[in-house]
Amino acid sequence: MIGYVTIGALDSEKAGIFYDAVFAPLGIERKLEGGGWIGYGDVGAEGEGFAASHTAICPPFDGQPARAGNGIMVAYLAKDAASVDAAHAAALANGGSDEGGPGHRPPGTPGFYAAYVRDPTGNKICVFAAV
Template sequence: MIGYVTIGAKDVEASLPFFDAVFGAMGRERSFFQGGWAGYGAKGSDADCYICPPFDGQDARPGNGIMIAFLAGSKAEVDAAHAAALAAGGADEGAPGPRPADSTSFYGAYFRDPTGNKLCVFAKT
């Protein structure tokens, strides 16, 4: 089980509009931005996803083969989060749809954040 996730950002403050848009499309919100860290979670709940500079002080960079997948509540949330990601400067890595193409239980979309981290938003159908 995952307790929380941290996503490294080259510029946390510049990344906030992207993450505000993506998580907002999923009914989540930023609960704080303090000390160079931003926390996101379900409305009224503790943060479970943090956007931050790397602890080692080196530049943030995406990991090869690493992807974080966020569970959405519906196909509509997946569609909205993908559209929000692209509108907020993200790069498309796979339009919303079933994976594999004939799946009746997984609906996902893929994109990269401004730092280049690969993210997925999916719904169980």
Template sequence: MTIGYVTIGAHDVEAALPFFDQVFGAIGYERGEPEGGWAFYGPKGAPCVGICKPHDGAAPRAGNGIMIAFKATDQEQVRAAHAAALAAGGKDEGGPGFRPPEGAEFYGAYFRDPVGNKYCVYATT
């Protein structure tokens, strides 16, 4: 099974784009043209991330225990994505580093977007 796409709820899609442009740009994802209230990030034809208002019309909210992780190509992209998230109004949930701290294979950083959704950007060696 392959993930086709992931959606992330936003109060205002246009207002959310600067945050996601910076974070996803740091790991090489490009945004397609917003269409029908949606904006998509990722390579054409590959699994992607969609930013949209919730279909039910209720406010978007973060799920407790739910996190989306994006694989970066290297530690530099992890650091850049984390820094971009904080600069764009995100909240730190664990700065760049090895997990566990004594490890040498999983290098990740954690943050939340302005709505409160939690993300990880990581690289493996």
């Protein structure tokens, strides 16, 4: 089981605006902020800071610039197709770029509805629903 994921950011403030918008339709909110770190967790999750967070946006510990990893992607579960659509639209409206618009994968096949985007640093994320 994964405890949490960190996603490197060149600009944490800009990345925070992006992730606030993308995560809102998924029921995910800021739980922690400070020192260039922003922690996100489920709305209503108990605990504080990292105890309530599953994703952290931050500058890399080694002090080098953040860069997207080729072949690395984090996928976030949405409750329905409308939430996937909303997260994708929010991503594009807040500095993200499209890597595959909302739809069933493979196309025309029910069961996996997803959208793919890159954040302002270039990290690839997926938002999906089992519909």
